[in-house]
Amino acid sequence: xxxxxxxxxxxxxxxxxxxxxxxxxxxxxxxxxxxxxxxxxxxxxxxxxxxxxxxxxxxxxxxxxxxxxxxxxxxxxxxxxxxxxxxxxxxxxxxxxxxxxxxxxxxxxxxxxxxxxxxxxxxxxxxxxxxxxxxxxxxxxxxxxxxxxxxxxxxxxxxxxxxxxxxxxxxxxxxxxxxxxxxxxxxxxxxxxxxxxxxxxxxxxxxxxxxxxxxxxxxxxxxxxxxxxxxxxxxxxxxxxxxxxxxxxxxxxxxxxxxxxxxxxxxxxxxxxxxxxxxxxxxxxxxxxxxxxxxxxxxxxxxxxxxxxxxxxxxxxxxxxxxxxxxxxxxxxxxxxxxxxxxxxxxxxxxxxxxxxxxxxxxxxxxxxxxxxxxxxxxxxxxxxxxxxxxxxxxxxxxxxxxxxxxxxxxxxxxxxxxxxxxxxxxxx
Amino acid sequence: xxxxxxxxxxxxxxxxxxxxxxxxxxxxxxxxxxxxxxxxxxxxxxxxxxxxxxxxxxxxxxxxxxxxxxxxxxxxxxxxxxxxxxxxxxxxxxxxxxxxxxxxxxxxxxxxxxxxxxxxxxxxxxxxxxxxxxxxxxxxxxxxxxxxxxxxxxxxxxxxxxxxxxxxxxxxxxxxxxxxxxxxxxxxxxxxxxxxxxxxxxxxxxxxxxxxxxxxxxxxxxxxxxxxxxxxxxxxxxxxxxxxxxxxxxxxxxxxxxxxxxxxxxxxxxxxxxxxxxxxxxxxxxxxxxxxxxxxxxxxxxxxxxxxxxxxxxxxxxxxxxxxxxxxxxxxxxxxxxxxxxxxxxxxxxxxxxxxxxxxxxxxxxxxxxxxxxxxxxxxxxxxxxxxxxxxxxxxxxxxxxxxxxxxxxxxxxxxxxxxxxxxxxxxxxxxxxxxxxxxxxxxxxxxxxxxxxxxxxxxxxxxxxxxxxxxxxxxxxxxxxxxxxxxxxxxxxxxxxxxxxxxxx
Numbered sequence: 001x002x003x004x005x006x007x008x009x010x011x012x013x014x015x016x017x018x019x020x021x022x023x024x025x026x027x028x029x030x031x032x033x034x035x036x037x038x039x040x041x042x043x044x045x046x047x048x049x050x051x052x053x054x055x056x057x058x059x060x061x062x063x064x065x066x067x068x069x070x071x072x073x074x075x076x077x078x079x080x081x082x083x084x085x086x087x088x089x090x091x092x093x094x095x096x097x098x099x100x101x102x103x104x105x106x107x108x109x110x111x112x113x114x115x116x117x118x119x120x121x122x123x124x125x126x127x128x129x130x131x132x133x134x135x136x137x138x139x140x141x142x143x144x145x146x147x148x149x150x151x152x153x154x155x156x157x158x159x160x161x162x163x164x165x166x167x168x169x170x171x172x173x174x175x176x177x178x179x180x181x182x183x184x185x186x187x188x189x190x191x192x193x194x195x196x197x198x199x200x201x202x203x204x205x206x207x208x209x210x211x212x213x214x215x216x217x218x219x220x221x222x223x224x225x226x227x228x229x230x231x232x233x234x235x236x237x238x239x240x241x242x243x244x245x246x247x248x249x250x251x252x253x254x255x256x257x258x259x260x261x262x263x264x265x266x267x268x269x270x271x272x273x274x275x276x277x278x279x280x281x282x283x284x285x286x287x288x289x290x291x292x293x294x295x296x297x298x299x300x301x302x303x304x305x306x307x308x309x310x311x312x313x314x315x316x317x318x319x320x321x322x323x324x325x326x327x328x329x330x331x332x333x334x335x336x337x338x339x340x341x342x343x344x345x346x347x348x349x350x351x352x353x354x355x356x357x358x359x360x361x362x363x364x365x366x367x368x369x370x371x372x373x374x375x376x377x378x379x380x381x382x383x384x385x386x387x388x389x390x391x392x393x394x395x396x397x398x399x400x401x402x403x404x405x406x407x408x409x410x411x412x413x414x415x416x417x418x419x420x421x422x423x424x425x426x427x428x429x
Numbered sequence: 430x431x432x433x434x435x436x437x438x439x440x441x442x443x444x445x446x447x448x449x450x451x452x453x454x455x456x457x458x459x460x461x462x463x464x465x466x467x468x469x470x471x472x473x474x475x476x477x478x479x480x481x482x483x484x485x486x487x488x489x490x491x492x493x494x495x496x497x498x499x500x501x502x503x504x505x506x507x508x509x510x511x512x513x514x515x516x517x518x519x520x521x522x523x524x525x526x527x528x529x530x531x532x533x534x535x536x537x538x539x540x541x542x543x544x545x546x547x548x549x550x551x552x553x554x555x556x557x558x559x560x561x562x563x564x565x566x567x568x569x570x571x572x573x574x575x576x577x578x579x580x581x582x583x584x585x586x587x588x589x590x591x592x593x594x595x596x597x598x599x600x601x602x603x604x605x606x607x608x609x610x611x612x613x614x615x616x617x618x619x620x621x622x623x624x625x626x627x628x629x630x631x632x633x634x635x636x637x638x639x640x641x642x643x644x645x646x647x648x649x650x651x652x653x654x655x656x657x658x659x660x661x662x663x664x665x666x667x668x669x670x671x672x673x674x675x676x677x678x679x680x681x682x683x684x685x686x687x688x689x690x691x692x693x694x695x696x697x698x699x700x701x702x703x704x705x706x707x708x709x710x711x712x713x714x715x716x717x718x719x720x721x722x723x724x725x726x727x728x729x730x731x732x733x734x735x736x737x738x739x740x741x742x743x744x745x746x747x748x749x750x751x752x753x754x755x756x757x758x759x760x761x762x763x764x765x766x767x768x769x770x771x772x773x774x775x776x777x778x779x780x781x782x783x784x785x786x787x788x789x790x791x792x793x794x795x796x797x798x799x800x801x802x803x804x805x806x807x808x809x810x811x812x813x814x815x816x817x818x819x820x821x822x823x824x825x826x827x828x829x830x831x832x833x834x835x836x837x838x839x840x841x842x843x844x845x846x847x848x849x850x851x852x853x854x855x856x857x858x859x860x861x862x863x864x865x866x867x868x869x870x871x872x873x874x875x876x877x878x879x880x881x882x883x884x885x886x887x888x889x890x891x892x893x894x895x896x897x898x899x900x901x902x903x904x905x906x907x908x909x910x911x912x913x914x915x916x917x918x919x920x921x922x923x924x925x926x927x928x929x930x931x932x933x934x935x
Contacts (some may be wrong), residue, residue, distance in 0.1 A: 172557035276518035
């Protein structure tokens with residue numbers, strides 16, 4: 001599927017078509033609709049990032065409570081706040097692909113998988129002299145001086161700037177994830193040492209207790225947790241502003257509504273198929289590896305996947321339910337498709353609902369029978385099948401999204417051996 | 430050494446005469462009709478107009494070009510013209526590319542099979558940010574993305590014959606095999622450590638500017654399996670950038686053949702030759718395209734060899750579960766492999782290798798920057814006038830028969846002729862491999878070179894990263910590149926600056 005449009009920065013088919021006028025979906029009445037649709041899209045983005053920011057601030061408050069008064073209860077409350085914060089954020093992921101401004105930023109807040117030995121103490125089974133990552137067990141919480149690429153680095157102050165600029169992706173190794181939700185997740189839960197058996201990470205609250213410190217260096221662990229949380233808040237603020245009135249992301253999808261619609265479809269399709277069905281789900285099934293889960297310390301992967309799919313559906317229906325129960329909605333992509341081809345709209349709506357249903361089955365299984373990392377384990381036919389059903393739903397909905405692209409007039413006709421040079425008027429004058 | 434070179438020459442000449450020059454290339458483009466042939470010939474002609482950028486020059490990877498904003502991820506984007514399914518395969522491949530392999534047996538059976546000897550536990554460990562590797566920055570720097578290949582000169586009549594016929598590309602070092610693995614699973618000892626000593630030599634440019642080149646000397650320390658063979662040959666290699674590989678594979682063989690001028694028939698001092706893979710007598714021998722000496726014909730073969738040699742993982746195309754073990758390494762063949770019969774016959778059973786190769790074939794060349802800037806255009810003109818473009822051939826239209834649809838019939842700008850060239854004594858590793866003698870290296874593509882610092886945080890260039898910036902890299906050109914290098918030395922400083930600005934825009 002190729003989108004032949006004028007925009008740059010999306011993941012699709014820019015190539016040489018970038019230079020030629022486009023087939024934009026024709027009539028003016030529809031243009032008005034498209035503008036209203038992309039406005040809804042931007043409004044929902046603003047609401048989602050606002051909710052993500054607010055829930056991150058609630059997370060910060062609960063982390064402060066944990067630090068002020070370390071106990072089982074305050075640690076549990078902080079974990080619960082983290083899980084709540086994931087729900088709106090995951091719904092933002094449908095905005096990542098198709099919006100370069102989101103995609104470029106995403107690695108700071110949601111990078112995974114991470115080598116947790118970079119951050120804090122790890123179990124002996126983790127291996128102590130890994131070669132693939134010289135910082136594998138550097139344990140910045142325990143070490144005030146690090147060696148990064150042969151240079152001594154002062155780590156005496158763990159600040160947001162230090163995490164973002166020095167530690168994150170240090171030595172060009174992408175697994176050196178020092179920031180974002182998953183770094184905070186590791187600090188709250190600790191390593192999940194259960195493999196494909198039941199159980200998440202089980203860090204004791206005393207790891208944050210200055211008076212009865214376990215795990216060593218509680219002061220630095222607290223600094224790290226606070227710095228990572230502050231950084232997350234700052235990053236979310238930046239993205240919220242991008243979607244507010246006058247923000248770059250909002251402008252980029254509303255100034256030229258055709259471009260906005262393509263961003264919407266690209267985001268839905270790319271998250272569905274390649275990212276979620278592929279890298280985050282199918283790979284785990286292929287490898288039967290409990291490390292191949294998105295929220296591996298907290299065993300919250302089922303929620304992450306579920307809310308990704310809710311986010312995909314939000315984009316289509318122009319309808320977002322906020323954590324407080326209120327609704328943001330408006331003219332939708334569904335309306336646009338319905339006006340062109342009512343049957344196609346019904347089909348995509350049904351497919352999106354079916355995937356939500358399959359994800360709900362997986363979520364229910366995770367909450368009652370076994371965690372996601374157990375579901376992808378070897379010799380677990382029933383668990384594997386539940387995950388596979390969600391993957392199948394994601395792929396099926398993408399196939400219909402591809403047809404929507406064509407129906408709305410954003411697809412180029414597939415010519416055998418197509419692309420750049422087949423457009424003779426463009427290349428050969 | 431010369432004897433082998435001559436044999437290779439004559440073999441190549443035969444094919445050269447059988448399919449001479451440009452005409453043959455046109456005849457050879459069996460993927461094009463006559464109208465397309467004309468269009469293609471027109472578009473790939475070197476430009477003579479340096480007053481403005483050429484059409485589509487910005488999109489140096491054709492429809493695959495990534496136009497994402499410039500960042501440290503600039504080499505990690507997928508071909509922009511992939512469909513959703515292709516995007517999924519790319520991402521699955523990416524997951525496997527970064528996956529850590531573990532020694533057998535482990536709790537995650539599908540990850541078993543590391544080593545016994547290895548250079549890295551994952552692909553990504555050496556191919557940092559999918560970009561260019563580097564030598565250690567100093568003695569403390571363990572983040573090395575570089576290793577030594579080893580072999581020996583043929584010692585027996587049988588080996589000499591096998592090299593001559595092309596049956597073998599090289600004779601492995603009897604104990605250490607084809608490359609030095611500096612790591613091992615815990616039951617085994619690593620082979621040894623690469624050691625580099627640099628001395629400096631000065632080059633004076635026009636206007637008096639002095640450039641200090643660092644001259645490396647390689648040795649191996651901490652050898653755990655006895656001394657190296659007295660005729661051991663070492664060749665250092667950094668991990669090359671990963672972008673655009675599928676497009677390079679899609680260049681039609683006839684276009685590479687047409688670049689060849691083994692006997693320097695045109696008398697320009699440049700005599701590129703193809704790296705042939707396979708026995709000379711075989712009609713199935715293939716053009717080598719990948720690696721610093723073009724020793725692999727395809728991305729998937731290169732990937733399979735890297736899996737086996739660098740990580741110790743077997744696959745259908747490189748069934749070597751013991752990696753680079755030799756019989757002289759006691760215990761090496763006694764280690765457990767990671768083969769799980771229920772998953773397949775290899776440590777990386779299908780579709781693991783295929784997905785990794787798909788990933789490696791679809792890392793998009795980035796769009797160029799400043800393609801219209803006066804300084805860049807001035808540098809581009811000098812690049813052509815200096816003869817740089819004679820080997821760093823700017824553009825191709827890829828084959829309509831390429832395996833992957835997104836790679837077909839694309840106008841691409843890799844700046845390579847895909848041929849081996851004698852680069853002189855300074856760069857020689859004195860270690861022949863297949864068609865390539867100890868002085869020859871494949872012209873490396875230049876696309877993306879200007880983003881090396883952005884992506885990898887360094888500017889170490891050439892096969893062993895000895896050059897610390899583009900100027901040093903140019904000054905190392907000897908042999909067939911000597912004349913162009915001399916012209917560069919004699920340029921005004923402002924001209925050298927413009928030439929570098931052009932390279933930075935790629």
